[in-house]
Amino acid sequence: MKTDAGDTRPGTIGPGVEQAAPNLHSFSGAGLRPRRHIAPAIRRLLGPILVLALWWAAAIAGHGRRLPAPDAVLATGTDLVRSGQLPDAIAASLQRVATGVALGVSAGLVLALLSGLFRIAEDLIDAPVHILRALPALALVPLAILWFGIGELPKVLLIAWATCFPVYLNTFAGIRSVDRSYDELARSLQLGRWTVVRRIVVPGSLPGFLVGLRYSLTLGWLVLVVSEQINASSGLGQLMTEARQFFRTDVMFVCLDSYGLLGWLSDRFVRTLERHLLAWRREYQNR
């Protein structure tokens, strides 16, 4: 607030003279701004459409020799579906990933629960896990072939090995992140150990587990691709290997697209899981 104390010059200003108006900045509201509404589904498609357009342009520029055009890949894909080759290959690959991830995730989860709940188990498990997880799964491929041959077993085991660690690490971190003050609550309510595990530890570590699961699925596909490249009598990897021998880049693209699609679908699967299991974290306006 500024008062014009300097204006009290004798003779010029008498009592009761109005003060100079303060210099205010005035403005008015604009009301609700009209929003441009593009349906979110369409907005999300813009990126993929752009990629497709670039692919097409590149294919045309190269006369489709190195890079097959999207329509050629679609045609080849349709043929492969009709002949049953692609569905068979996908089924074989999917089964490997599903079995491997199921094994790996279960093992990671059990180990994390043991480590998180029992001090002695933590001492026994945690340090070795941190050493073993430093081994790249891909470096184990030759050993896996020597030990388990070239059938399904080494592939499944490699996937299980790789996917076990993210689940272990994130679930264990999730258990450790459960607020210590709930211990006190549990004691004051005289909760049994089983109730503490079921009502506090497991739900509290679920967000961590789901993060681990997501990493695991990504890793599962990665390890699958590598193990199938090296040796496979069925599955997408075998289809790829054949395609390479016959210079069929269109078939290779069908396989690559299938990998992409399957990876994306498994990510959607975890997201759906999260939406249901972590409903308590989201703010519902009404329900």
Place this chain on the structure above:
Amino acid sequence: MTSSRAVPMITATRIRRSYGDRAVLAGVDLSVDRGEFVAVIGRSGAGKTTLLRILAGLDDEFLGEVAISPRLSVMFQDARLLPWQRVATNVTLGLRGGEAPAAGARALAEVGLANRGRAWPRELSGGEVQRVALARALVRSPEVLLLDEPFGALDALTRSQMHTLLADLVGRHATTTLLVTHDLNEALVLADRVLTMNGGVVTHELPVPAPRPRDRDTAQVAALRARLLTSLSTQVQEGSR
């Protein structure tokens, strides 16, 4: 309040507790009779919460003797609802048997949240959260209720509503209650007896004979408040010496 024969439900004798070199409780004696409501006031660091935790069995690194009914419930300042369980499950946490859901629903109805059982704790206001915590404390029909500044984080209006609700519920169930607070008015509106703590000991004791329901603005309560303030300010002088 004053039954013909007073039965102590909480007795603490010469309670001492120190953290390292610092003595937080330096010999506290305390007795609360059946159905009595006692408030403990004092500034932060006076040892109030430490005393309550010892009585609740959450801290056993103390010296001295405690005798307390095993059927006790604790209510914390942070309600400590499990965010991943719905309100109804939070209330019945640890209850066993087929009657648990019905008992939980009754407790929720008592605190005025009959239709919120399906809600997640996140969806509740601060006052509602403390109501759920109160329902969880009362659903086990405790003989003793220990309250650790349960309304400290609430706004004045909600707090005063909670006072009415709490007075009504513990009165109806004749629950022996020990409330730890730094709010003089809260203590005076709710308690039959107010203890002041300073420097790890109980320094004053003031019975509150005012009739219920109480209004903090009546002359009688104002006079008691003045006495409490005097006793707290003499403590300050003692403390500064």
